[in-house]
Amino acid sequence: MRQNRERYLIMETVLSGIRPTGNLHIGNYFGAVKNFIKMQEEHNCFFFIADFHSLTTHPIPGDLHGHVKTVLAEYLATGLDPEKATIYVQSDVPEIPEMYLLFNMNAYIGELERTTTFKEKIRKQPDNVNAGLLTYPVLMATDILIHKANKVPVGKDQEQNLEMARKFAKRFNHMYNTDLFPEPSAYNFGEELVKIPGLDGSGKMGKSEGNAIYLVDAPKEIEKKVMRAVTDSGPTAKNQDKPEAIQNLFTLLKVVSSTDTYNYFDEKYNNCEIRYGDLKKQLTKDIIAFTNPFREKILEISANDAYLHKVVTQGAEKARESASKTLKEVRNVIGFRKF
């Protein structure tokens, strides 16, 4: 234990989370979880289930509880290891809402209103533009900074929110003349952040967009979804740019298939010989080969309530230890009562 602690002191800290709004899909996997698994080997990692964040879209309570359990089981099934990383549920850490309140005092309405994710959400849920939605980047910054994380493995959609976290860290440090917080950055092992598209022709794959392939999907379901994916009537000239819907299928091919397979279909496309039916069959086969081992594990772990309980109880304890240390420092710097 002591040795572990010393190891952590010299390791960089990593934090990331996923909202419990449904099953994990292959976008979550390639955009986030794949990196979590690699990073837990060499970093002090905190991976959490962002249940406070999911309230910004008002799920019903039964859903929330069920989805927290689902994401936890799926985290573990994909390879997150509670012995290597701290795995916890956001609402199990009361230090988070307190620090969120403090950070809200340093966040300006104008900058929050300008974030792309906020504008997108307003468009999607015009009848539910709640204050939590506006201050989402503040809560996200809190999640990161409460553990003084340096690296945040996220998908491309979170790039701007990460910029906000950096801004809040810098602002706090400047305001209180301290160097308490590091400036965290989005991380993908030096590569471009990933955006996995949906099967509906445009935009990203999302848990509640109806365009996702879930890690837990049965082979038949995957086949149905891929076969229904949007295509067009085919290229009309050689080496023509791929329209978005077609590019999306190639992006999926790139992450689940071999390079040879990708090149084969790319060449067919460039020579105007592509048959989308063949491409979809291959894509189906490769997605199933990729997700099936996860699926079996998910089903097994989901049935083990005692194990799930043990993991989050232990995770909450470790997360609170780290969070309360930072919160104490923050309270001290701000200057709350000391007598």
Ligand code: AMP
């Ligand atoms: P969410 O499902 O929105 O809670 O996102 C959880 C994590 O998955 C975040 O790091 C996102 O950036 C990432 N993510 C979600 N959807 C995608 C996608 N379609 N492509 C790449 N990354 C994604």
